[in-house]
Amino acid sequence: MNWRKSSRSNEQDCVEVAFVRQGVAVRDSKNVSGPMLTVPVSGWDAFRADLREKQA
Template sequence: MEIEAKGLRVDLNRARWFKSTRSGPNCDNCVEVAFVGEAIAVRDSKNPSGPALIFTTAEWDAFVGGAKDGEFDL
């Protein structure tokens, strides 16, 4: 499936999806991430044929930086 988002053409058929190494084998609330060219795709691991969120590298870097800095901690 090829989609266009944020000015990027993303071919999800060629995506290699990854789950966090901290995800356990019995964990049912995980997301998967794929680095596809200039885009980063995120999907629900329970629904791999469902929709994916598409992020630019700048958006992804901002998210990862915020997570590392504790911006999303409760």
């Protein structure tokens, strides 16, 4: 899996994402062997759109 760290990650809040067959996987980059959340691409797109709206 090719994990990408968020450009907004810092020392306390670190998030990584990877595109997988099931959609998008999200994990805490400080705990790479811990759990990950997998969401369908449509859910990921909706999440990103909501974030963009809140930043505007």
